[in-house]
Amino acid sequence: MAVTAVWLSGCAENGVMTPLGPVAAGERSHLISFFLWMLPISLPLLIGTPWIALRYRRRGGKGKYDPNWSHSVAAETAIWGGATLTFLIVGWLTWGHVMGEDPYKPTGKDPIHVQVIGSEWKWMFIYPDKMATVNKLVLPQHTPVEFDITATGAMQSFWIPRLAGQIYAMPGMGTKMNLTTGDTTEIFGFNSQFNGAAFPLDKFEVDVVTKDQYDAFLQEPKHPWAQLEAAFKKTATWSGPELFEPPMKDYWMKVMMNPSIATDGGAAILPDNSPAQKDIDKAINQDLHLSQLNGGAQ
Incomplete structure (x- = not known):
């Protein structure tokens, strides 16, 4: 032990x-x-x-034998x-x-709203009318945050261990999570629901930054939204965080009602000899190797 x-x-x-x-x-x-x-x-x-x-x-044995004991x-x-x-x-x-600590209960006034879409095996974060990111979540320190969460394809579980507990992300449904950030830091969030071939890669960066750094982040250069929309449908895993222009209004709601808008889904089961599965296996081995070099036990 x-x-x-x-x-x-x-x-x-x-x-x-x-x-x-x-x-x-x-x-x-x-x-x-x-x-x-x-x-x-x-x-x-x-x-x-x-x-x-x-x-x-x-x-x-030294215990007394008492065959007549009953009560x-x-x-x-x-x-x-x-x-x-x-x-x-x-x-x-x-x-x-x-x-x-109801996750649907706001933790403070005027929270930042972030819309979350989980997919095999990547996460999209939408800052309404500002930007969209993949596998990267940036939040200002000591600030209330409200997440609207849904998924496409297999069910996932949205979890940032050092900020809040997990909550499920399900296709065709919307869930919420409220939390308040702490001091500045760089941590990771995960999918804690096993759901297929690239599950070990299903994590994202979480940076808690100062208010000025957060405002600067929202102003960083972004790729066109159409590029994200096309890649998100056909790419099983994402090689790294990227920033994009925001989607059309009510995009998250439309995805919640019809998950196929964001991705084709059904990618959790792949043939062992398929090129996509071989690429995933290589990425998992590389990720585990880097974790061991960095002393991680995740």
Whole structure:
């Protein structure tokens, strides 16, 4: 267990235990409180099972053999009373935390709106009337953000571990996520829903920057929207972040109602010997190699 804990500590740099915003900080607090409240149930089981096996073993055990024992009020109270109390407390905490941190509930006034379209195996971010990006999300620090999220093709799960929990992105449906950013940083977001051949590549850059840097980002040179629209349909994976002109008005809503507008879909299953699958395999191997060189354990 100790070796496993040390090994998993490599995930901490981009994990839920190192939050960068109030929503993620609340989720870390929830995890810790749930863990502590579950100890009264898990510890007696983990400790008691080997203790009973040793004490009452057939040969060499020192436990007293009592074939007529049938009931103990103290034991019943400890076993059932403790478990019942723990589940009531954990249930109450869960309800309070879920209702208090509803992802559809705004986290502040005048949030920035970003529209999200997930596809195999890439992410499009639309800043309405300003720009569109692929695999790159830039947000100003200490600012409320509201995401409108949908998907094409296979279902995905939108997750930025250090800012908020995951929420599903589904074709033909729209979901929301609200959060508030923290200090400036460079992190990653992921698709946490396994959905096919290039799933390991399904991640995106997240840069939390100053307000001036954010305004400058919106003014950066952009590729034509038609170029993004054409490539997004036929390209399974995206080689890197790119910036584009904004789409037509209500484009996100139209994609939500008819996912085939943004992509042909159905790309999650490819023949093993197809050129597209071979290219994906090479990209996955290269990505894993770079992660190992950088010390990542993602």
